[in-house]
Amino acid sequence: MSELETCVAHYQPTAEHNDALWKSFGQKTDTVSFLKLHRDWVEENSWGFGDRAFHYMWYLLLRDDVLNRPSPRLLEIGVYKGQVISLWALIAQRLGQPAEIAGVSPFTGGRPRFADNRVLHRLAQIISPGYRKDVRSANLYENVSYRLAVDRIFDQFGLRSANVNLLTGYSQDETVRAQLAARSFDLIYIDGGHRYEEVAQDLSFYAPLVGPGGYLVVDDASCDLPGTAFWKGHESVSRAVADWGAPGFVNVLNIGHDRVYKRHPQESVPL
Ligand SMILES: C[S@@+](CC[C@H](N)C(=O)[O-])C[C@H]1O[C@@H](n2cnc3c(N)ncnc32)[C@H](O)[C@@H]1O
Known part of the structure; x- marks a missing residue:
């Protein structure tokens, strides 16, 4: 069993387990030198949001599953200064695996x-x-110009040759959706507009683009999750996720305010 499979198999949505997982993932980030260096740089330079624990969450998802698939495709909605897409590119580079990375953001x-x-x-x-x-x-x-910020973090970690496609706009824009509608992803991270209606629209449009067995991770969405050690996110986002109800997905893991859903492996399960 991989470490990711073990985490999923033992996951319990209790306060004790959520707190312990969040703490241990934060500590484990520091045990992988390139994760530690990347997160230290992000924190020192205010280059992104979220918790230290998320770096290890991405590492496990990519190392133990997503990057082992043929031609893995990853999408982030809400790129900000490029913390997450650069981390995905760094993990892929360090593990010697290819990855096709896309990002949607207004970049202003x-x-x-x-x-x-x-x-x-x-x-x-x-x-x-x-x-x-x-x-x-x-x-x-x-x-400010967020495109320059994204270039800066990719340069900082020697990632200029990563396979990254950035779409400028809001995830609800027709022009953006038209470019993504026919595509399928192994992992989608939703961290864009935080109003209820924006998150609801993102979930209804982008969740179906996750391929069978793929992951959907939603940030800031744990207000109704038990636990006291971590910040739980935003009411608007959490409510949109609860109302969505995860059709066709299972909530396999939660790390602080990042909720990890895995799509049912059979294509026929309705979304
Ligand atoms: C919380 S930040 C994302 C942080 C980033 N994921 C990270 O971990 O560093 C949200 C980002 O979403 C962008 N954004 C806001 N509304 C959006 C929308 N409707 N579609 C896509 N991106 C959006 C903002 O400009 C901002 O860059």
Whole structure:
């Protein structure tokens, strides 16, 4: 049995188990030197979100399953500065396995963010319910060039030759969806727009693009999960995931606020 299979076989959605898993994955990140170096750099340079434990989660998913498939294809929705896609590329490079990596993101701050001006920030919250929702679900980003940031982290870890295709736009855009609709992925990570309706749309459109036996990982989605050691994510995201109900998938593992679903291996199971 691989370490991933053992984790899945022994997984229990209890507070004790969730806390212990999250703590041990955080520690295990430091036992693999390239994972540790990558995460240290991300933390020191504020190059991404999430927990240290996620690095080991990605390592297990890729090393013990995804990268062992013929022509593995991975997709991240919500790339920010490239922490996760560069980590996937680094793991593939270090394990000497090919991987086709795609990412969808606006690569700009997008909507206005008035965090630096308290008066405008407060005013926008009063007059705009949408802005209020974005503040609540931390859905607002600085207006900087995220494409340059992605290049920077790939350069930092010598990953320029990785097979990466970045699509600029929102995951709900018709132009983006049209480019992905006919494709199938071994792993999709949803960490884009955090409003309820954005997550609900992502789940309904992108979950069916996960191939049989593939993985869907959703970030910030553990508000209804027991545990006290880790931050559980956003109510909007957690509720969208609960309402989705994971048709055709099994929630095989949870690491903090990252929820890991595996699609049923038989094609015929409805989504
Ligand atoms: C929480 S950050 C992602 C962090 C990244 N996954 C990481 O671990 O470092 C969310 C990202 O999603 C992007 N985003 C926001 N709305 C989106 C949407 N509708 N479609 C795709 N990306 C979106 C934001 O611009 C931001 O880059």
